[in-house]
Amino acid sequence: MREIRELLVNKIKELLDNGTVDRVIGWKAGEFCYDVTPAIFTKDDSFDDFLFNGFCGANQSKYLIEETKAPGRDEPEKGKILVLLKPCDSYSFNQLIKEHRIDREKVYALGVPSKGMLDVNKLRNMGINGILGIEEDGDMVKVKTLYGDKEVARKDLILDRCRCCKGSKHVAYDELLIPEAEEWEKDTTDRFAEVEKLEQMSAEERFDFWRSQLSKCIRCNACRNVCPACSCRTCVFDNANSGVAAKVNADDFEENMFHIIRAWHVAGRCTDCGECSRVCPQNIPLHLLNRKFIKDMNELYGDFQAGDDTETKGPLTAFTKTDAEPSIVYSRGGDK
Amino acid sequence: MQVEEKKEFTPLIVAFCCNWCSYAGADLAGSNRLNYPANVKIIRVPCSCRVNPLFILRAFQRGADGVIMCGCHPGDCHYTTGNYYARRRMTTLFSMLDYLGIEKERTRVEWVSAAEGVKFAATMKDFAETIQKLGENRKLRDLRCEK
Numbered sequence: 509m510r511e512i513r514e515l516l517v518n519k520i521k522e523l524l525d526n527g528t529v530d531r532v533i534g535w536k537a538g539e540f541c542y543d544v545t546p547a548i549f550t551k552d553d554s555f556d557d558f559l560f561n562g563f564c565g566a567n568q569s570k571y572l573i574e575e576t577k578a579p580g581r582d583e584p585e586k587g588k589i590l591v592l593l594k595p596c597d598s599y600s601f602n603q604l605i606k607e608h609r610i611d612r613e614k615v616y617a618l619g620v621p622s623k624g625m626l627d628v629n630k631l632r633n634m635g636i637n638g639i640l641g642i643e644e645d646g647d648m649v650k651v652k653t654l655y656g657d658k659e660v661a662r663k664d665l666i667l668d669r670c671r672c673c674k675g676s677k678h679v680a681y682d683e684l685l686i687p688e689a690e691e692w693e694k695d696t697t698d699r700f701a702e703v704e705k706l707e708q709m710s711a712e713e714r715f716d717f718w719r720s721q722l723s724k725c726i727r728c729n730a731c732r733n734v735c736p737a738c739s740c741r742t743c744v745f746d747n748a749n750s751g752v753a754a755k756v757n758a759d760d761f762e763e764n765m766f767h768i769i770r771a772w773h774v775a776g777r778c779t780d781c782g783e784c785s786r787v788c789p790q791n792i793p794l795h796l797l798n799r800k801f802i803k804d805m806n807e808l809y810g811d812f813q814a815g816d817d818t819e820t821k822g823p824l825t826a827f828t829k830t831d832a833e834p835s836i837v838y839s840r841g842g843d844k
Numbered sequence: 845m846q847v848e849e850k851k852e853f854t855p856l857i858v859a860f861c862c863n864w865c866s867y868a869g870a871d872l873a874g875s876n877r878l879n880y881p882a883n884v885k886i887i888r889v890p891c892s893c894r895v896n897p898l899f900i901l902r903a904f905q906r907g908a909d910g911v912i913m914c915g916c917h918p919g920d921c922h923y924t925t926g927n928y929y930a931r932r933r934m935t936t937l938f939s940m941l942d943y944l945g946i947e948k949e950r951t952r953v954e955w956v957s958a959a960e961g962v963k964f965a966a967t968m969k970d971f972a973e974t975i976q977k978l979g980e981n982r983k984l985r986d987l988r989c990e991k
């Protein structure tokens with residue numbers, strides 16, 4: 509990781525110096541070493557606190573909406589911005605271009621490699637607390653804690669979403685940091701396995717499962733705010749006239765409603781980047797909602813990967829005359 | 845003497861009906877004096893495609909026990925393709941409700957043309973019976989909305 513960071517910083521400096529871009533969205537340490545936060549760097553900034561490590565999970569493509577917006581009346585025209593896209597981020601990037609939310613002309617996209625991002629909760633689940641510092645070293649991760657140093661295999665800390673990796677190939681970029689980046693050794697899982705498990709349950713069990721999950725929601729809106737597909741100018745949940753713009757869930761109806769609508773609004777546009785589940789402070793498996801839609805649409809309307817390109821219509825903005833009738837729902841799923 | 849305090853459950857059913865077909869179909873049923881359950885509350889929409897998933901959830905929130913959406917037969921939409929989009933939307937939405945453990949029989953889509961007064965009445969009767977059997981909607985309801 510160290511070497512890659514060095515390579516990256518050199519590349520960024522080169523692009524800033526030769527005037528290709530005038531700023532870059534990078535990453536900086538947050539309050540803790542594992543909550544790395546996106547930050548903007550310009551030519552005049554020192555790159556000493558620029559970070560690139562396994563905790564740079566944040567998908568940066570959404571920031572480009574704000575950053576490439578046409579300037580207001582008294583604002584100066586901004587130059588190009590450099591964005592660092594991991595392979596999966598490049599899908600979201602494409603999707604936002606498809607939806608005309610990013611001005612492609614104002615972006616220089618540098619593809620950066622990823623060997624799977626890390627999940628600090630996995631360390632905690634191993635009983636490792638009081639974390640002071642984390643250092644990645646090849647296949648191992650060295651953790652400095654209040655209670656002494658620990659060493660853990662990197663593969664045991666991989667974020668669940670990365671275990672369903674779409675691959676090391678970028679679908680959009682202007683340049684690749686490492687052109688011939690090889691596939692990383694992932695221990696993959698079938699991304700629909702958990703959805704299927706739920707489908708096999710009885711309706712009552714499913715209801716209880718989702719109640720136990722969704723009732724934890726504190727309606728912080730982090731899942732919506734982080735989602736690159738959730739990019740409406742005014743979200744229905746911020747629109748006072750919609751009647752659903754509550755700041756808290758008043759009862760379990762609202763918990764269900766918020767999640768059904770959030771997931772439905774991004775159906776066909778969600779690239780399955782997994783950011784919603786990663787940021788949820790309550791650890792609600794939100795990806796299980798998104799993936800249900802993806803699975804249904806794949807089965808009913810043909811395989812589709814949002815963000816694969818910038819043209820193909822998504823399944824909910826297209827149709828065929830022979831689509832299944834909604835009554836098909838009565839005969840699908842586990843319990844009939 | 846003791847007064848029986850047992851109230852029979854009558855489901856509340858909300859029907860979103862497209863102005864150009866099912867709404868006219870309901871009209872026809874009426875002018876032909878065909879009976880359909882009085883607990884079906886019709887909401888007229890300009891096209892089945894106007895039905896937003898929030899409408900459906902809202903209806904449940906406000907105490908509906910079943911929600912049915914009726915539109916023009918595929919191919920006959922007044923705006924040519926609205927109902928094709930609506931069909932995909934409702935399929936995915938209903939499937940999600942089922943995934944959350946909400947009884948899938950509580951939602952339905954039926955295509956009814958302006959000439960099908962008989963079908964309209966029969967559909968509503970059948971749907972009302974299904975919901976009657978299912979009982980009250982408890983899973984998607986706002987407690988504050990209760991009378």
Ligand code: SF4
Pocket residue numbers: 724725726727728729730731732787788789790791792794
């Ligand atoms: S991030 Fe989690 S707690 Fe916050 S609104 Fe989303 S689901 Fe609820």
Ligand code: SF4
Pocket residue numbers: 732737738739740742743744745769770773774
């Ligand atoms: S939840 Fe829906 S309305 Fe809100 S930003 Fe996401 S897609 Fe847009």
Ligand code: FES
Pocket residue numbers: 862863864865890891892893915916921922923924926927
């Ligand atoms: S006009 Fe009736 S469904 Fe579109």
